[in-house]
Amino acid sequence: MNYKPTDSPTSKCSVCVLGQFCLPVGLSSSDVSRVDNLIKERVHLQKGESLYRHGDPLSSVYSVRFGTLKTEYCLQDGRQQVIGFHLPGEILGLDGIGEGHYQSDAIALEESAVCIIRYDAFEDLARQLPALQNQFHKILSRELTQDQRHLLSLGTMRAEERLAAFLLSLSQRLAARGYLNNEFDLRMSRVEIGSYLGIQIETVSRMLSRFAESGLIQIKQRHIKLIDMNGLYELAGIPNPDRHDCHTEVPLKQV
Amino acid sequence: MNYKPTDSPTSKCSVCVLGQFCLPVGLSSSDVSRVDNLIKERVHLQKGESLYRHGDPLSSVYSVRFGTLKTEYCLQDGRQQVIGFHLPGEILGLDGIGEGHYQSDAIALEESAVCIIRYDAFEDLARQLPALQNQFHKILSRELTQDQRHLLSLGTMRAEERLAAFLLSLSQRLAARGYLNNEFDLRMSRVEIGSYLGIQIETVSRMLSRFAESGLIQIKQRHIKLIDMNGLYELAGIPNPDRHDCHTEVPLKQV
DNA sequence: CGTCTGTTTGAGCGTTCTCAAAGGTAGTGG
């Protein structure tokens, strides 16, 4: 491990603004206070520091308090790939439960903090709080769904589509956390984006330039503005959840 | 839904040979009998029949009793991709927990049967049996890990490597279930293999022919023999768990 | 025996990769 000594627990789940995304979703306030007792420690990471490495024994899972992390896998021959980017409120380390040790490396993309959830204590508490148990299963299931959509992207989409879908997905996740959905900073390098999308860095750069030329986005370094969201959604081949024009509705068949 | 009326519960978890892979792993015999009470129904599927479709409300998860199923996702424009193949003892429907309805379609590749696990009743029981809860979390976590390794395959491996890795992975899963690890029938078509691996059917066919020419495999229709497992492992860029020659061990450094 | 579906093989093309070099930005130290 590579991180600083644990923080003092200055703030609790019961007062955390991330309550609506994190583990305590759906819990009564008395239940949340029991989660408070579970999560006493925090880890502070600088850019580039790792939270855990593959092979480390699983003792805890983690929730992102602030900042951004990436998880990546590596192959025998040294090739490696970014598998996920993790925003505040998201849970990390779930891949360690199956075999008792983490399968991936988790690394901070910027200064970040994560809450430590002791896994065995968590399982005990989850048996006592049905809502907590249910929320944890939902988190695991959504993680699964997200990876499976990512598989769809890598398996059937072209580079251009993958990148558009990536930008929109990021936009949606940021929006859900109260950030602007059409203007934000990319916390990851072009290399990391390319790795995540299964394309080369040069292709990422070319596609971004092409998007900018087409007026879909504006990009300067890592600061990006999504100008034509509908155009991006169309490119990505996914429906625009915010689109309100009536032509997207298929008229009901007359009987 | 598309399936026949439920079967009579002729056999129980307590006597099922799949106990060592399925939900009851690690449970005492008295605990297993409580799982018996939970799983009373079975579904029998013919080739091509669907167990569930995306959008169907989640009421149950399923474990494969015999046969093989695929799960696939579809895109707006009609493109679709096979996300997973499911062998006996594996759990299906986990992607439905997050949103309360399934995200994928599950379709039988051959005559199959699956046990029905009522999800709400299961959560209740899992709170009472720590070993069951723990096993379920392990299953979810391993599912996640498997998808993430699949991502690695689609993101960084070439067609040849993907196919070799696929054959070996299948071989390992079959071996764990007591089948031959070097000779088996592919239950899926070339189209389905290609879709799963993110490559075209023609490429699958060409690569298989090339493997056969190189003496790595013998293939006739869907019956395949893995001749040179070490060669395949090397091609796939993954370590061979069965290899016993001493050169693969890195000698310990002298102190 | 003919039809249908699934598979194999071939030829040419295109998206993306590889290799290469230039351009920008940030950070460091004089």
Added chain:
DNA sequence: CCACTACCTTTGAGAACGCTCAAACAGACG
């Protein structure tokens, strides 16, 4: 404050892997 370095990003040119289109082939089934 500016020069210098290091790293990241952009852009270009050519090559390659895998795709698309097309046709032949093989089993399965009625």
